[in-house]
Amino acid sequence: MKPAIRPILLLALSSVVAYSWATSIPQQQHPFAPPTAGDSHSHSHSQLGPAMSIPKTNPFLSSSTNAVSSTTMALADLLTQSRRTSIFYDYCRDVPSVSALLNAPPSSSKETLPTLLVPLNSAIIAMAHKPHQTQPTTDSRFHQLRTERQLEDESNAYLSRWVRAHVIPAEVEMGSEGWQDKTYETLDHSSVQFALRKDETTNEERVVIMPGQIEVVGMSQASNGMIYYIDGTLNLGSV
Numbered sequence: 001m002k003p004a005i006r007p008i009l010l011l012a013l014s015s016v017v018a019y020s021w022a023t024s025i026p027q028q029q030h031p032f033a034p035p036t037a038g039d040s041h042s043h044s045h046s047q048l049g050p051a052m053s054i055p056k057t058n059p060f061l062s063s064s065t066n067a068v069s070s071t072t073m074a075l076a077d078l079l080t081q082s083r084r085t086s087i088f089y090d091y092c093r094d095v096p097s098v099s100a101l102l103n104a105p106p107s108s109s110k111e112t113l114p115t116l117l118v119p120l121n122s123a124i125i126a127m128a129h130k131p132h133q134t135q136p137t138t139d140s141r142f143h144q145l146r147t148e149r150q151l152e153d154e155s156n157a158y159l160s161r162w163v164r165a166h167v168i169p170a171e172v173e174m175g176s177e178g179w180q181d182k183t184y185e186t187l188d189h190s191s192v193q194f195a196l197r198k199d200e201t202t203n204e205e206r207v208v209i210m211p212g213q214i215e216v217v218g219m220s221q222a223s224n225g226m227i228y229y230i231d232g233t234l235n236l237g238s239v
Contacts (some may be wrong), residue, residue, distance in 0.1 A: 075116060075222045076102035085229065087124045088166070089132055094156070095163045097187070101223060106223040110171040115184075116224040117166040117192070119233045120217070127233060131162040164188040165234050171226055172205060192234070211235070 065169035079089035079102065092098045101114050124130070132155060172184060174194060183191050193210045207216040214232035221227075 073222055074103055074106075075114075075225045075227065078220050078222050078227060079118070084120050084122075085118050087121045088118050088163075091159060093165050094132075095160045097160075098163050098167055100224065102165065104224045110173070112169075113171040114170040115172040116225065116227045117168070117234065118227050118229050119166070120229060120231055123230070123232050131159050133158070161188050162236060165190045165236060168192070172228070188236075190234070190236075209234070209237065 038207055076089075076099075079085055079092070082089075089102075092102060107113055115116075167187045168184045170184070172194065173179065180193070182196055183193050185191055194211055195208055196205045197208050197213060198205055208214060209216065209228075209230060212232060212235060214230050214234070216228050217228040217231050219227060220229075
């Protein structure tokens with residue numbers, strides 16, 4: 001998609017981010033309760049989303065192998081169905097290496113099943129600097145010193161890096177031994193971790209992604225990978 005069209009798309013999508021969870025992401029695919037209205041992006045402990053219990057076993061799937069064999073929908077299919085994550089899917093299609101993963105055939109190996117950290121549309125719309133724009137800079141002459149072709153190339157490169165920073169090239173199985181202590185490397189060679197944080201008000205635990213304490217608000221198992229829906233975006237300046 002051309003960069004000039006994306007602002008229009010973002011404006012149009014901003015009117016649908018308040019759609020109900022049930023009409024946007026299949027309820028049976030998401031054991032988590034839906035986020036509160038407005039998809040708040042404040043990640044203090046007292047304002048995190050719905051509570052969820054994290055048992056010693058995988059809190060989402062009884063068996064990863066059974067989950068893969070019981071579904072025929074690919075990552076691309078799940079993202080296409082979801083109105084709340086359509087912006088991220090649009091970005092993915094502009095990154096060939098990631099687009100190929102979304103449509104890859106099923107695999108029985110956890111080492112080859114990617115895990116997507118998919119920001120909700122509302123999280124992307126809330127960004128001051130959108131991923132399809134050139135890399136943020138404080139140089140006021142930045143755009144003046146570059147040709148239109150250079151700006152387009154740099155914009156594409158920045159978008160690719162941003163998308164790849166949200167893809168882990170292996171299955172992340174929460175609840176497995178050592179899952180909170182493990183560091184995962186993304187396709188952009190950034191490092192992320194999953195952790196539990198307690199809500200100071202309810203004393204209930206939430207799954208968050210570090211850095212940034214970005215809350216995981218839902219998940220889906222596809223035939224060719226995992227999706228964790230997140231109420232925020234990874235900051236390239238901190239990963």
